[in-house]
Structure formats: C-alpha cells, structure tokens
Amino acid sequence: MINMDKLVDVENSTQSKQVFWDQDIYDRELERIFGRCWLFLAHESQLEKPGDFFTTKMGEDSVIVVRHTDGSLKAFLNSCTHRGNSVCTADSGNSKSFVCNYHGWVFGTDGALVDVPLKEKCYHDELDMSKLSLPSVRVESYRGFVFGCFDETAPSLADFLGDWGWYLDTWMVGAGEGVELIGPPMKSILKCNWKVPAENFVGDGYHVGWTHASALEMLGGELGALAGNRANMPFDELGIQVTTRHGHGFGVIDHAAIGIHEKREGYAKFLQQTLPVVAEKLGQPRANIYDGHWNCTTFPNCSFLYGTNIFKVWHPRGPHEIEVWSWVIVHKDMDDETKKEVVKQAVRSFGTAGTLESDDGDNMVNSTRNNQGGHTRSNNMDSRMGVGHEGPHPDYPGIVGSSFIGETSYRGFYRFYQEIMSAESWDEIRANDEQWADCFPNKDYWKDRLAAKSKGGDQ
C-alpha cells in the first residue's frame, strides 16, 4: 500500500528514499504522472514537411510524432493494432506511411489503418479498418515545443505550464524569432531513478561548486569562482529560484548565461542585441533574468539549461534506469556560425562526453543504487535548504526563493509529485489550484526583504 503522505513529507521537506527504488511506486508514476502529464516529444523544427516523423517515448511507451499531410502534428503509439509489433524502427525520417514488418499492415500519417494485405480473401472483406487506427495521443505545442499527453481530462498544455510559460517566454519569444532544437539527440543510459536528474535540474544550484569543481576550475570564466565553494559570494544577491504550479521550476544565476562558453563572441553579441528587445516586449523583470544561466525542469522529465543551452529528456526504463536524450537549444535568428559554436559549447560541457556532464553520473547512479539496501531505503532525504526564505514576489509569478542556491524548487517539485501521485483525477488536482502554494507560508518574505533593501538604499 503506497502512502504518499508518508513518502513525501511536505511540511518537513523530506522524501522517503523509497521513491528512488520501489517498483510499486514506479508503476504508479507511470500511471499517474507519465500517463497524465504533458511530456516533451519533439520540436517543430524537426517536423517541417508532411511525412516528417520522429520516434520517441512517453514513459515506457514507444510513440511516433509525425507531420500529417494536412499540416497538423499527430502522435500515436508505435505498436501495430494487429499483433503489437512496431510500425516504425528508424529514429526519424520522412514517410508517407508506416508499415508493420510482421504482416504488412499499413498506417497513414494520421495513424489510420489504410491497407491490410489479403483483406478481401483472408478477412473475407469483413475487417472494419476504421476501428483499427493506431491509438492516438493528444498533441499540443508551446512556442514550437511539441508535447504529448495520454489523458483527455488533463488541462491544455498552456494551462499545464501555467506561470512556467511566463518564464519560458523570456527566451522562447522575447528575443526574436524564437528557438529551435539541434539534433539528432545524443542518447545514453544512466542507471538512476528518473527523478534524480529531474530534481537536480529543477533546483540544484548547490551541487555546482562541489560536483563540478574540476570542470569549473579548468574552464574559469564567471562560474569559475564557484569551484570548490572557495569563493565568499553573496548568494542571496546573485539570482533566484522559482517553483510554479504543477511542479515546474528553475534557478537562475544572474548575468551568467554564457558563463561556461569558451568561444562566446557570437552569443554575447546576440544577447547584447536582444536584451533591450526582451525588456521592451516583456518588461524589465524578464529582461533581468534573460541573460542569466537557467537550470530548469518542466515537470516531470524534461530538463534544460538555458545559457549553456543543453536540452534533455529523462526517459524512464524501470525505477533504476533512464535513457538520457540531449539536444541543443539555439535561437533561430542567430547566424550560422554562432549556432554552430553554441552547439559545440553545449555539447562540450553537457553532452555525453561533456566535461560537466561527466561529473554528475556517479552521484545520480549512487543516489539510486544505495537504496537497494533496505535499511538505507527506510530513511529519508532532506530538502530544507532555504525554508522560509521564499514566497510570492511582486515581479515574478510562482514561489520565489531567495537565491539560486536553495531547495525551493525541489520542494515545489515534490509537493506536486505527492499531489499528482495521490490524486484520483485531474479534477482533484484542479481543486487545489488556489491553495497549492500554502506550504510556503512566509507570504511576506519578499515584501519584507525588498522593503528592507529600499530602506537600506535610502539611508
């Protein structure tokens, strides 16, 4: 029997280590999280022409995303409605139809069954093909990012993202023509629970200085000072951390967007030119975070770093293993040379052989694997950093933490994790829309802090 209140203690900011290990918890995650949330599928830039397709996963389900002949985007399960074999075995491509290798059933780019070998003679013309389409998945896009959802009762993608979309717009639409993803994705296996990297990206500014000491020391630059946590830095003045409805969240290190790019002239110039555009289009609060370095997770399993520009999906493969897929984010209106350099820098730091990526794997694997031990697993994990130093902010939606080093968005992630794992339906979740942030009780944190600051400034 899964007791979510016991597994995630919102009041005391702890989580049971069982959430990284137990099969029954994982099975419920597939049903209630991966079965009900919007999951990243592809970017529209990968699917421009009719017939362009990309094969991916939603939880453990294999899914094809395709541009249909009428121009719309479709997604459906990659499993023949006859005996279940795959109907597409390539990573991507362009195709008029998908043909099952087993008996030759043919499906159109809308998933409809369009041909069955020997249907007149062997099915005696009695097969109702209209009832044998590939099961379809809801598809919606946000600023070119295509998501799929298995649940018809889930909110729209825009509502699911909610205030998180307000932040994403900063660079998805604020700076010009928008962004695209450069692939094909790198793919690798990491033997960890999917939530370990998801929580790390949603709000772990804390590990940067220690885990990545070697890479930061070698790279130098703005973030070099963090190496080994040696520098005495005023962390509460260097950025913020945010959690929004539905568990999304991020941390931002102010003005550090290109902090780990070695060759950066093109990107620096792009940021410089577009910063005033963001301010004019979206206002100063978002301009202030536009040139920051962002670590983010869109609940549940889509994480990225804006600034470094790596974009990742953690596909679960059981409770103890994930497939990591990594693309690079570039602005469409960057010149080709700048795009190339951004791709190179992103991959060099956070690709499969990346200098920073290589620091993270062991931590994530061991944080999972150690829970094989029952005594270990009977303990809790702690995420209380910055409790009380967070609250609603006059300029930024969601709950805003005092610093990019803090665990505000960990707490937001696991608060929603507990909510969606407990809820029988989306209606139950919707009923909490007004009071979800009650677990962050210091409503006056920013009011007091900003007042103190302006008072300090007056003196």
Added chain:
Amino acid sequence: MHNIEAKERVSMALHYDLSQHSYQEASLLQNREFSTWLETFVAKDVHYWMPVVERRYVKDKRSEPTPYDMAIFNDNYDEVKQRVDRLGTGTVWMENPPSSVRYLITNIEAFHTDKENEFVVLSNFAIIRNRSQLEHSEHVGCRRDVLRKVGDGYQLVRRKITLDARVTEDKNLYIFF
C-alpha cells in the same frame, strides 16, 4: 575535413611502424599518461570528432553528418587539452579511485595520401572500462585517422570515431578513443 583520400596501401615495414604507433598510443591512454599522449602523439591542428549517427531507413537521402552537425566530440587541440587538464585537477571525483580502461585495437589498415608525410590509418576498437566494484562498460567501433610523420614518430591530425551503438550504455564517454 575528414575526407582526405586514402591512396595505395603502405609497405609492410610502414604498416608495422604505424601499427606499433597505435599500440603505443593505447598503452599511454590505458596507463593514464594523458599529458604525454597529448604532447607527443597529438598534432596542434588536430580535429578529434565523434559524430552522432542516427538510425535511418536505407532509402533516407539525408547526408552523412559533417563536423558542423551534432557531435559527441568535436574538439580542436585546445579542447582536447582541456579534457586532459581536467583529469589533472585532482577534483574529478569519478576518477578517484581511477577507472581501469583497456584498449583493444585491431584491423589496422594504412594508406598513403597526397601528402608524403601523412597517412590514413583505419582501425577497429573495443574499449572496456571497469570502475568501482562491478561497473563495466564496452564501447565498440572504428576510427579513421590521419597520422603525420613527425621526427621519429607520428602525430594525430584527424580522428573520426564511429561508435556502433546508437544508445551509449555508459554514464558518460569521458574517455579517449
């Protein structure tokens, strides 16, 4: 960049020389003598490249990856040097205790090129990494190198690494190929 044409096969003596060079290189890497490897075996104008290769249908007409596309390694000399330097910082927690990395280099074929002092060398590799207690990973693929005769030895000018696996079954590829 990596399409320097392979001409006629080299002599038995030269093939022996180039093969020994490959084994020496493997020996330096598996003995963790990365700085020596970089300084003596790698040319300043090296391009060290591992493209991402998708699984595509045979009829797919899209072009092969170029160094301008997504690649796991896409390094010039300074970037290879940074990888080496990082391993020397003393704060790469993952390499303490160090991994054991074994190189099996086979199927060496060597060819002349248009330049008298440069050779195309093809090889297959199996690189096996053992770490911690039971952690074990294998990376199999091939390399297309361009080696330049420098003094008594050779230096790496181009290396295109092709992994056979689409999905890397390892937590990272922070090893030299």
